Amino acid sequence: MKASGKVSSFELVLRRTLVFGLILVVAVPQARVTTDWFGYLPMWLVGMPAVMLWAMRGFAIPSVPFSMAPVRAPQAVRVRR
Numbered sequence: 001m002k003a004s005g006k007v008s009s010f011e012l013v014l015r016r017t018l019v020f021g022l023i024l025v026v027a028v029p030q031a032r033v034t035t036d037w038f039g040y041l042p043m044w045l046v047g048m049p050a051v052m053l054w055a056m057r058g059f060a061i062p063s064v065p066f067s068m069a070p071v072r073a074p075q076a077v078r079v080r081r
Helices: 009-027 041-056
Strands: none
Touching (some): 009 041
């Protein structure tokens, strides 16, 4: 949400479109096909509304806590004989 806490009407429409697209892609097999006119339908039903919402929020990247970061294993050490 924005700093003021208000949600614009366009953002509300995008949220509803995203939820409707998700439900449609999960429930209707025909919504998961590629058409000649539109291409890959899940991209238009789910991907584009999600990216547009993300863009409206300033492309905020969610922070991952340091403890959840992948841990690198130590490399092998050559032993001399």
